[in-house]
Structures are given as structure tokens and as C-alpha cells.
Amino acid sequence: MTHRNRGFTLVELIVVILLIGIVSGTVASRFVGRDSFDAFLNRDVSISLARQIQIMAMNQSISSSGSCYALIIEQDYFGSPNTATCHQQFPDLLPPLTADDQLNIRFDELGSSSKMELYFDITGKPFYFTGKGVTAKKVQACTTICQFDFLNSNNQKSSMCINKEGYIYAC
16 A cells, blocks of 8 residues: 655645735735825826916917916815816816825925916916016026925825926926
8 A cells, every 4th residue: 555645736836826916916905005106196197287288378378367278286286277167168178186186295486385376388388477467477487497296195205397498297
């Protein structure tokens, strides 16, 4: 009588290891959640929004009062003015990012102000207006680089930059 050891074959072991890997990967992704990539997601959407507004502005003449071609930037808002007129005039305009999207922006260009309205001229260069009405003056924005940092709840940072020529990119 031959005594044969009973055990697992190599194929069985590999199949079990693969199944454990697949299950643990699926479970781990549930725990990681959206927070881990909020900053990158918001940065990428913001780049698309800014480029869309820039292209629209390059194809139109704009004024300093109530333009749908402005890029509104606040700590928890990024996009065109959120008005019914803008949404009727431009139904394909991407919706703005808000606090509901876990948006948290840090930017130094504002100084003490909590809101920035960027416009783009016919060549795509960014500018803003100082003053209101007839005293409004057009001032070149982003004379070096405007950097907007998108933060998630874990303080991971992702940045979007606009240079003085109007190039919008991830930096």
C-alpha cells in the first residue's frame, strides 16, 4: 500500500490567491471612496470649465457688467455666473463646481478678496476689471502664473494654472 499525501495542487492555490486578490481589491476600493481623488477630479473639471469659458469669450465681445463669459472663482465655487440668463443663453455650458462637489480652492491671486472674476480677451489672455460701470478698468491677470490649488478632505492637493498668455493646464 502506498501512502499518498493529500494536499492542494498548485492550480488550486493559484485560483484561491487570485480570488482573494479580486475580493480584497473590490472591498478596498469601497473603503477608499471618492475622497482620495476629489482634488484631481475637481481640477480636471475646472480645467474643462475654464477652457470652455475661454473659448466662448474669444468668440464674443464682452463687457464688465453681468457677462456669462466670466470665470467666477471662490473657495467653494468655480464656473460661469450661476444665473438663469446664462443657462438659457448657453444650455451646453458645463455646470459650475460648488461645495456640493466637495470643492475647496486655495488661491493667492485674490489677496484679501474672497471672489475673483476672470475674463478672457479675444486672444484668450486673462484679465479682470477694477471698479464698476464707466470707471471700470481692464487689468491683465496672471502676470506670471495664476495657480489654483484644489484640496480634498485629506489635504491632498492638485493644482490648475493659467499663464499670462491664457494657457490653462494642470500644474
